[in-house]
Amino acid sequence: MRKRFQWREGNKIDLMVDGEAFFPVMLEEMRKARHSLLLEFYLVASGHITTRFLEEMIAAVERGVMVRMIIDGFGALKFTQADRKKLQQAGVQIVVYNPLHATKLTRNFARDHRKLLIVDQQVAFIGGTGLTDVYWLAEAKGSPWHELMARVEGPAATDLISIYNALWKRCTHQDLPPAPYAVTPAGDAAIRVTTVQGxxxxxIKASFLHRVNRSQERVWMMTAYFLPSFSVRSALRRAARRGVDVRLIIAGPYTDQPWVFHASKRYYRSLLKAGVKIYEYQPRFLHAKAAVVDNWSSLGSCNLDHWNLRWNLEANVEVQDATFVNQVGQVLRDDMHHCHQVTYDEWMLRPWHRKLREYVWAWLAKLALKIR
Structure with missing residues (x-):
């Protein structure tokens, strides 16, 4: 398996669960910036939490910090022109990745789904959040969204800078100026950055398959949109059949994409029959993307679904550190207590109208994925 980035030792990584935990830490780190702030977010919508970020970005520019922001042409549709103009007038440079246009046809599907904040090219945040109140103050039933972010400090941050810089150069034909100081070791965690580029x-998929195919004890995975490829489904079934504890935590009834919730059911029967345990998260929308395989963990923006893998830019971090892997495992274990576990017997007794709805959405999803 060809690796774009190698494992880097000497990192410190902290796991943060939900917006009330990670947003204050991200904002506090932005206040400390003295050289640069690099932001890259798929989902950006004007509102309370985005205003807080705007205030810190503008304050950073005023004290001489370079501030750059990459937003997605579709994911940032609710980021108002007034807020964009406010940032640009203050001196923040904004790049819009792949703006929507009718003449682009299917190229409009190509999206930047990554979620990154890099402070002074030393400390990086990566995970699944966007800059929007659905992670913070949403009033809809089942909200705010359940999400994970990680704070990374150390040599692995240089690879996250590298993927940010590559996209910035692709969009602007300019390199970002380097930081005036080198990244130094900050802890004991081994981290590798992995990516998807359509x-x-x-x-990310190849590395996950590599781990699952060699798993011995457990494969635990949580994802917001469960439309996995045949190779992923096959690997999960094989692992369960050889006695590995395979558990999937999937978004339940609260979701921003109900059709995915129904279409994903087409995969349940074969997985349950092989011994895979399936849990549907109940309290709110599960938007987090994380996996634990034995003593290895992966966390980031990628759902490992057909759509992500076909069209998106994605970024994850893989971690080999007992403390962090155990923390992620504990989050998954805790979340299982808030899930409905789907059993094989229950699944086979579901009513005909559910089967029909699942069949229709699965057929439409399959049709959509054939679009070139």
């Missing part, structure tokens, strides 16, 4: 490069 159909051209799918290292």
């Amino acid at each position: 159909m051209y490069q799918q290292e």
